[in-house]
Amino acid sequence: MSALDQPEVQAFRREVQSFLLDWEDLDAYLRHGPRWERVTDFFAALGRRGWLALSWPEAEGGRAARALLEYVLWDEIAYARAARNPLCTIVARTILRAGSDAQRSEWLPAIRAGRIHFALGYSEPEAGSDLASLRTMARREGAFYRVDGQKCWQSYAGHVDHLWLLARTGEPGSRGTGLSLLIVDTDAPGLTIRPLPTLDGDALYECHFEGVQVPVTRRVGPEHGAWQLMAEALADERHIQFPAGRLRRDLDEVQAFVRSIGLEGRDAVTERLGELAVRVLEAELLALRVVEQMETGRDTTVAAAANKVFHTELSQEIARQAFEWGGADVLVDGARVQDLWRQSLWETIGGGTSEVMRSVIARHGLGLGGAR
Amino acid sequence: MGDEPSLEFDADRAAVRDAVATFCADRCRAEYVRKNGGRFDPTRWRELAELGVLGLGSPEGEGGARELAAACEALGAAVFPGPVVESFTAAALLPSPQLERLVAGDAIAGIGAPPLFSFAPDATWLLALGPDGIRPAERVGPVEAVTTLAGEVWGRVEVDLSEPHRDSTLALANGRCAGASYLVGAASALTLAAVEHARTRRQFGRPVGEFQGVAHPLVTAWTNLEAAGLLVREAAAELDAPGGDGPVLAGAAWLSARSAALAAAAQAHQTFGAIGITLEGPAFAATRRIRQLCSLPLAQRALGDLEGHTRQRGAGLRRTPR
Numbered sequence: 001m002s003a004l005d006q007p008e009v010q011a012f013r014r015e016v017q018s019f020l021l022d023w024e025d026l027d028a029y030l031r032h033g034p035r036w037e038r039v040t041d042f043f044a045a046l047g048r049r050g051w052l053a054l055s056w057p058e059a060e061g062g063r064a065a066r067a068l069l070e071y072v073l074w075d076e077i078a079y080a081r082a083a084r085n086p087l088c089t090i091v092a093r094t095i096l097r098a099g100s101d102a103q104r105s106e107w108l109p110a111i112r113a114g115r116i117h118f119a120l121g122y123s124e125p126e127a128g129s130d131l132a133s134l135r136t137m138a139r140r141e142g143a144f145y146r147v148d149g150q151k152c153w154q155s156y157a158g159h160v161d162h163l164w165l166l167a168r169t170g171e172p173g174s175r176g177t178g179l180s181l182l183i184v185d186t187d188a189p190g191l192t193i194r195p196l197p198t199l200d201g202d203a204l205y206e207c208h209f210e211g212v213q214v215p216v217t218r219r220v221g222p223e224h225g226a227w228q229l230m231a232e233a234l235a236d237e238r239h240i241q242f243p244a245g246r247l248r249r250d251l252d253e254v255q256a257f258v259r260s261i262g263l264e265g266r267d268a269v270t271e272r273l274g275e276l277a278v279r280v281l282e283a284e285l286l287a288l289r290v291v292e293q294m295e296t297g298r299d300t301t302v303a304a305a306a307n308k309v310f311h312t313e314l315s316q317e318i319a320r321q322a323f324e325w326g327g328a329d330v331l332v333d334g335a336r337v338q339d340l341w342r343q344s345l346w347e348t349i350g351g352g353t354s355e356v357m358r359s360v361i362a363r364h365g366l367g368l369g370g371a372r
Numbered sequence: 373m374g375d376e377p378s379l380e381f382d383a384d385r386a387a388v389r390d391a392v393a394t395f396c397a398d399r400c401r402a403e404y405v406r407k408n409g410g411r412f413d414p415t416r417w418r419e420l421a422e423l424g425v426l427g428l429g430s431p432e433g434e435g436g437a438r439e440l441a442a443a444c445e446a447l448g449a450a451v452f453p454g455p456v457v458e459s460f461t462a463a464a465l466l467p468s469p470q471l472e473r474l475v476a477g478d479a480i481a482g483i484g485a486p487p488l489f490s491f492a493p494d495a496t497w498l499l500a501l502g503p504d505g506i507r508p509a510e511r512v513g514p515v516e517a518v519t520t521l522a523g524e525v526w527g528r529v530e531v532d533l534s535e536p537h538r539d540s541t542l543a544l545a546n547g548r549c550a551g552a553s554y555l556v557g558a559a560s561a562l563t564l565a566a567v568e569h570a571r572t573r574r575q576f577g578r579p580v581g582e583f584q585g586v587a588h589p590l591v592t593a594w595t596n597l598e599a600a601g602l603l604v605r606e607a608a609a610e611l612d613a614p615g616g617d618g619p620v621l622a623g624a625a626w627l628s629a630r631s632a633a634l635a636a637a638a639q640a641h642q643t644f645g646a647i648g649i650t651l652e653g654p655a656f657a658a659t660r661r662i663r664q665l666c667s668l669p670l671a672q673r674a675l676g677d678l679e680g681h682t683r684q685r686g687a688g689l690r691r692t693p694r
Contacts, residue, residue, distance in 0.1 A: 003378075251688075255679075255682065273675075273679045277678045278624045278628050284689050289379050292380075295376075306598060362587040368567065
């Protein structure tokens with residue numbers, strides 16, 4: 001018996017599926033931006049069910065559920081194409097681990113209710129994969145930090161209430177040992193947020209900081225101590241970052257698409273669909289392995305990196321194949337296959353490029369030092 | 373979490389794998405594999421049979437598909453020669469007195485598509501694999517022996533075919549499971565050997581594994597093998613669960629392992645460089661065996677079956693009907 005077959009897991013999956021029936025129109029997994037208000041309604045509905053805090057400790061208003069249930073939740077939400085998991089849960093994990101009591105009571109109830117939203121303010125024009133080189137400065141001035149600098153390629157920053165800002169509080173050149181995490185209101189004076197429309201019909205954002213004042217009480221965790229916290233928060237969330245539901249849906253849609261254009265039953269098409277079905281099975285098992293390792297207290301670094309590379313590259317492979325079958329019709333804007341092609345191009349870049357992920361596996365999984 | 377279902381072999385199955393690995397460490401060392409040249413060795417085969425391995429997955433055996441997969445992974449890692457896939461395929465078909473001879477290692481089976489059958493000069497039973505199932509094949513002429521890529525002696529022979537066996541589906545699933553697990557074991561051991569080479573071989577003043585161009589393809593090979601291994605174990609677990617998706621997953625596992633092992637074999641050669649091209653080098657014994665196993669006619673209809681299954685049930689493992 002697979003862990004997925006356990007009665008309580010199946011029952012929860014059915015509960016999620018039934019909940020999602022009301023959100024079939026949402027269709028925001030591939031892009032949140034154009035449907036932001038309805039996306040926030042959806043998160044609020046998840047919040048009312050306690051599902052944004054499913055695995056949090058009960059003392060913090062969570063359900064202390066096992067990681068597999070949280071996986072199944074986001075797997076089904078991905079399959080339903082409703083939405084991706086909100087970035088506020090990464091913020092919450094950090095506050096759960098390192099926040100003060102005041103911060104816990106200020107932020108956690110609103111996050112778990114789905115009332116407030118965050119964008120991650122990490123990348124900069126000169127600091128993408130090499131995040132430790134970032135230059136946005138947060139200089140301490142009494143009870144405030146004064147933030148100057150520029151962030152770019154932030155998802156959702158034009159919609160959300162707060163930025164989860166990674167800024168340099170240490171000396172220039174202090175790399176990972178001089179960074180702190182700050183919560184910045186997106187309407188703070190001196191902060192300008194500008195959209196960068198993206199090829200999938202959504203947008204990334206660039207954020208300019210000119211003397212933005214951030215209260216010291218908005219720093220989460222120790223000053224200069226962000227690097228470790230980020231790694232830990234990321235580790236807490238690895239099991240829900242790339243659930244196989246997206247790929248299951250991709251392939252189901254492509255299979256239906258093949259039928260709709262009359263290619264079903266051709267040997268070459270059947271065989272290629274079969275090959276992709278094997279890949280989707282492999283991807284689902286790699287995702288479930290991250291869950292299993294998390295549940296058994298093992299380090300998920302390598303398994304999660306493998307899952308990310310495999311999942312994201314497969315999403316592109318499926319989209320490319322569907323494009324090949326689709327002929328000229330898929331060139332018409334609005335065709336789902338075109339959306340898959342456009343959107344999946346981002347997947348192997350955002351959240352850690354495939355090159356970075358492979359180097360993580362090379363170093364930590366295979367002991368091949370220095371492969372950057 | 374003692375009784376939690378796991379994606380890895382549980383303690384009992386890991387013990388089976390480890391017992392076979394221990395046997396292989398003694399009786400199937402690298403020197404033996406090179407010297408024997410891949411030929412069927414009746415003595416070693418009987419020694420393997422004495423472990424009780426050959427009955428796994430059969431009606432007479434002590435274990436099921438998971439034990440079979442665990443044993444075959446260890447056999448693959450050692451590149452153990454002989455009719456591994458053939459035996460686990462035949463074991464699900466042979467009636468009782470014949471099965472006992474197979475399980476004891478006293479007689480072996482060959483598989484193939486007429487007129488070419490694996491191990492035909494030595495085999496007591498021949499099985500023809502086709503799209504409609506597995507047909508027992510009766511020799512009606514002399515066997516013309518041929519040596520093959522992996523050093524095994526096969527044969528061309530004229531045969532009469534019987535009707536497809538009614539247990540073809542299970543037999544094919546067991547054969548695929550055995551073959552897939554063997555491939556994962558062989559290719560994983562080979563890939564880890566290539567990784568070790570990349571860690572220690574120095575060029576341009578540093579271990580070559582520090583170059584992305586060397587490291588990343590090894591990562592890809594390793595990741596695909598990990599995925600294939602997970603799928604083999606999932607398929608085996610399903611085969612052991614009555615009424616499960618075992619046969620279709622075993623087909624998927626065979627395709628997955630085949631693809632991952634072939635790519636890993638090619639990558640290993642590339643990583644070993646000239647060292648891997650030599651006959652006595654660290655790669656060829658495994659890569660020729662991998663290449664040969666992958667050409668066995670086990671993929672019959674697997675892609676089509678999987679496509680149909682996916683069309684009916686949706687992609688992936690999900691078992692809750694929507």
